Amino acid sequence: xLKILKENKAVVRFLLIFGGCYLVLALLYKAYxxxxxxxxxxxxxxTHLVAEQTKLVLRGFGYVSETLPxxxxxxxxxxxxxxxxxxxxxxxxxxxxxxxxxSFVVAFFNGWKPTLLFIFGGAVLLYVMNxxxxxxxxxxxxxFPQYKQLLHDIVFPAIIYGTVFLLWFLWMNRFSKQTTK
Numbered sequence: 001x002l003k004i005l006k007e008n009k010a011v012v013r014f015l016l017i018f019g020g021c022y023l024v025l026a027l028l029y030k031a032y033x034x035x036x037x038x039x040x041x042x043x044x045x046x047t048h049l050v051a052e053q054t055k056l057v058l059r060g061f062g063y064v065s066e067t068l069p070x071x072x073x074x075x076x077x078x079x080x081x082x083x084x085x086x087x088x089x090x091x092x093x094x095x096x097x098x099x100x101x102x103s104f105v106v107a108f109f110n111g112w113k114p115t116l117l118f119i120f121g122g123a124v125l126l127y128v129m130n131x132x133x134x135x136x137x138x139x140x141x142x143x144f145p146q147y148k149q150l151l152h153d154i155v156f157p158a159i160i161y162g163t164v165f166l167l168w169f170l171w172m173n174r175f176s177k178q179t180t181k
Contacts, residue, residue: 018107025099033090043074046095050131051076051088057135078138085138094130098123101164105171114175122167133159
């Protein structure tokens with residue numbers, strides 16, 4: 001067993017750093033969610049912010065859009081032209097995706113400055129892309145409700161996770177000095 005660990009030292013190192021970072025960040029986020037209770041930012045600050053920013057993007061695209069706290073669940077309802085189109089739940093705020101992204105980048109640490117700059121740039125890109133993803137999903141559901149499952153379950157998750165993969169690929173091939181051997 002020790003021989004296998006020695007032969008795969010880089011892989012083991014990656015798994016330990018990635019797993020540890022992911023675990024710490026996920027636990028911190030879970031603690032934040034259990035602590036965060038605010039009527040002003042229901043259901044939590046980030047989910048509320050994403051819903052409000054999505055509403056503004058929809059308005060920028062010319063749609064009359066409104067948000068309201070959901071009366072029966074922890075989500076924000078997003079209306080287009082008076083019609084309820086989507087519910088923005090905690091899982092829609094991209095924080096879990098950003099935690100996954102950050103954990104991978106940290107596992108291939110390349111000095112403080114490049115690593116932190118890439119994390120910041122990637123997190124901002126993922127956050128903004130997520131808002132546009134929700135806005136485009138809402139528009140798609142408004143115009144083509146028959147494609148709800150395809151849009152929500154396949155197309156739009158592929159966009160956000162595809163972006164994460166491309167950022168990881170870019171980090172590994174352009175910015176990170178470490179590679180697994």
